[in-house]
Amino acid sequence: MGKIMLEVKDLKTKYVTRFHEDVYAVDGVSFRIEEGKSLGVAGESGCGKSTLALSMMGYYFPPLHYISGDIIIDGKDISGLDPDTVRKTVLGTEIAYIPQAAMNALNPTQKIIRFVEDVIRAHDPKADRKEIRARAEARFAELGLPADVLDKHAVELSGGMKQRTVIAVSTILSPKVLIADEPSSALDVTSQKMVIKMLRELMEKGYIKSMLFITHELPLLYNVTDDIMVMYAGQIVEKGSAKEMVFDPIHPYSHGLMGSILVPEEGTRGTTLTAIPGTPPNLKKPPRGCRFAERCRYATDECRYHAVAEKPFGEGRSYRCILPVDKLREVYENE
Amino acid sequence: MKHTLRQVFHSSKFLVGFIIFLLILLTIWIYPFFNPGNPLEMIGVGTFARPGSYVSLYDALNTSTETLRLADADDKRLDKLLSDTDRISMLDWFDSAGVDVGDLDIEDTDTLLDLWFANYSSDLKPAGMTNAKRNYYKRLNNSLMQVRAADTLTITDVDEATGDPVTKGTVTKTDYVNIGQVANVKRLPLGTDNFGRDVLKELVSATGTSIIIGLIAGVVATLIGLTLGLLAGYVGGLADDIIMFITNIFTVIPSFVLLILISYSIGQEQRGASVVAIVIGFTSWTWTARSVRSQVISLRNRDHVNLSKLSGHSLVRIIATDILPYIASYVVMAFILQVSSGILSEAQLSLLGLGPKTTVTPTLGLMMNWAMLYSAHTNGSWWAYFPVILTITLISFSLNLMNTGLDQVFNPTLRD
């Protein structure tokens, strides 16, 4: 087993709405990522994926609030630090973030190089302009980005170029953990490919040590990440290696999710596409029992009243369902 | 529709604006019942009577009196008689006459008067005092003596036969009449204007006229803007180019200038309130046209419009059922702003002397114009212009509040 780069223990955060209601969007999430590995997070929209990404930064501002749990990056717990320390010593250097909508992530009236300067100087106020420029040029060239991008404004870049610029700027300080929140979902296929290639390069060249990749597109996860976890209603319902998760999903929700897509691999021929009926529960008042029970085809009364803990099985896998693994496999087999 | 209305009325800004505007409208409607008649009737002969209640002296004298002994009556009388300038003048006199007054408080009327009567002499001629100033002190002294001395005023009449004065009766300091018993009392809460007209009555009537001018201007501007915007947006092509060309030109050329040119050219005689209103409408349609056009362009290719087109619905029907309901909120918002700017435009035109010529109803602008022409602002007659400014501001404030409220309901990104 490699060195653990990121470990999250029982993380809980909430949103507070305009009407002062609490929405428990991340409710007890634990996982770890080893050095050089990437973890994918899958789930429907509204399941708490993006909130998880924001909660990982250890830097909270309204409407998001921290409740409890640990975020340990390379052995250092950042969850208890005060915001200014996090800003100076963690953001960008330990953990970096790529936002969902890269289209609007860059200040439209600022040249890219000025933004890079601001990022670097936020951690090293004395950094020299020329040095920053040299550093940015070198990194941009290495990642295959044209040099003139630095002297342009965000509005002058195409969508794909903007996204790649955002990735390059986010990782300019070589963070240990990169959190990518649907970095490619708004792009065309070609740009999508380039973004994925770039993320891989970053990892191979050691500019990032580990990655959490969030998307609602499962086939992408299968191709990009080593492990996959599935989130539902603010909780992890199943974790495992990418291959196992795609070909042998255990939790009824993961099973349904995998059933709703096509993976272009051998052995998937002939499968029929299914959809999961219903919508995720309201997280202002999460259900008492299994959160998926409302929509689950195999749910019993017991599921509705008893909360289920994450249960380990197989090789480092875990799932959150009262039915045993074998029983579930059997049910799926007979469908 | 019902839901939208409920949302609109939930916006506190809209509600406050709506209530202010409603109160103004209610006043316009109700006030004439209490104070009917021609708002331009000149009831006063002089200019700028102060606000307050006016009691007919003639009737008051002929009203049976009641004797009231009020301890502070004399003080009040003196206080009223002695203005601050008089008091300061008295101090000046003491100074120039070399009387040591110590640290006298000029608000202390009793001490001041005692000192005065003890020292003042009309024969004294302090150095450097002009004749006019000395005469002023004589007059002041006389009126002070009167207050101190006489307890009764005698009313005399002239005997028709002999021409001799005949005593008709006396009025003592303790005689009071009940205002309710006096035959003629006129309340003028805002006094009279330069022509001796009841300002409050005039103001209420003027507010009504000005709002009507604003409404007419708003309707005209909205109709023009809506028509042009719909044509440009829906028909597109050459019609769009031509309309946008004209609209852009009229956006940049200040409407204020156009208003002046047109109003002046129409001539004083033809310029009634409604003509001015229509002219204002003709110069303020560009915003409606622009926003309607851009809205229509974004609607033009929506599915429900295409469906209507494929179903062979007529242009009028498509516009009425598939387009207008979607742009209604923008049009209403633009209309509200046009009403408020129409009222302001009328006021500005009137101040320039290009306002409506009217002999029946005043407008807020005309009232302002009259007040300025007769220098109400420099002679202290605040009641002739300040209520007018306040009314214009309140109308415009309430309309803009409503508009902001609507904007927040219909443009959620601005919601906070």
Added chain:
Amino acid sequence: MKGYRKYFGKKILWFLLTLVAAVILNFILPRLMPADPVAAITGKMASGMTDASAVQEVYKRYEAEFGTNKPLFQQFLIFVKNLFRGVLGTSFSQYPRKVSDIISSAIGWTIGLQLPAILVGWLLGNILGALAAYIRKGFDKVLLPVALFLSNVPAFGMAVTLLVIFAVNLKIAPVSGGYAFDLLPSVSWKFFQSVISHYQLPFWSVVLVSIGGQAIGMRSMSIYELNADYVKYARFLGIKDRKIVGYVFRNAMLPQVTGLALSIGTMIGGALVAEIIFSYPGLGSTMYSAVTAADYPLISATTLIITVMVLIVTFLLDIIYGFIDPRVKAAQFDV
């Protein structure tokens, strides 16, 4: 660069087109109306004359002076030719002064008053609006209603109020005029002092009226920008909040330049009326005396000059905006 050239070319073309349209309107509007200005002037000038042929004589003279006895198109050519030579006719009310003389002595006062006042009002309004958006809470609760109310006070109302408070009651400022009536314009300290003290009230009345509207616009623009994605992204890269607020206000303020361009016509209209209240020797008062004296050539020339002023200011603001906001440049490339 090509984008810029195209942008400026288009703007210059528009400027010229509107200028032509304004000149045509200025010429044609009075002539389309049923009233005969020449007859009106003749009536005024010949009042007291009993001899019909003498009145006829006067009428003929003015007809010739105006050229109204010629066909409309020819009249227009003469009008334009005269404009190019700076000939604007002779004033009736201040006979025999040339209209161009009257205008040139008034225009300096108007520009000197309104340009700084509107700019200061714009700047103060923007600062207040930005503060309201950033501080929110109490400050915003007080400032917003006050700004809304202020922006609805008509310019002349503000002028009268200031005049009554500071000049009539407190007597700390002069009541009317551009300088003390017992002075002659000269380059002297005394004259300069007099001009400054007469400047205060008209200046602040224009400033106060323009602050409100600008503050409201800036506030909602800033709130919009504060919620933009780039704010969140920059925060997660560890950039200081103060720096991010700088981005936001720059981005919110730039469109306010266009806002100023769009409202400048209305602002100048209001300010001209405020001039009348103070009998300030600018174009507003000139226009007022021209209207009261039915001085037709003077009215026509003043309106034309005001239009041209507004057009030039709008044009300049457009050009400045094109330079300072890269979003415009990008939009031009898109077209």
